Amino acid sequence: RNRRNRNRRNRNRRNRNRRNRNRRRNNRRRNNRRRRNRRNRRCRRSIGRANNRVRNLRRRLSRLRRQIDKIKELIREAEQIAQTRSEETRQETVHETTHTTTHEDQQ
Secondary structure (H helix, E strand, C coil): CHHHHHHHHHHHHHHHHHHHHHHHHHHHHHHHHHHHHHHHHHHHHHHHHHHHHHHHHHHHHHHHHHHHHHHHHHHHHHHHHHHHHHHHHHHHHHHHHHHHHHHHHHC
C-alpha cells in the first residue's frame, strides 16, 4: 500500500510538473505573440499615418498647382487687356495729334 501511495504521489507530482511546464510555455508563447502583434500594430499604424499624410500633401499640392494655373491665366488676360488698351490710347493720341494738326492747318 505504501508503495502504491508513493507511486501515486510521484505520478501526481510528475503530472502537476508537466501541467505547470506546459502552462508556463503557453503563457510565454502567448505573451510573445501579443508583444509581436503589438509591435506590428504600432508599426502599421505609423505607416498608415504616413500614407495619409502623403496623400493629403499630394492633394494639397495638386490643388495649389491648379490655383497657380488660374492665377497665371488671369495675369495673361490682364496683360492682354493692358496691351490692347495701350495700343488703343496710342492710336487715339495719334488721331488727336493728326486732328489738331489738321485743325491748325485749317486756321
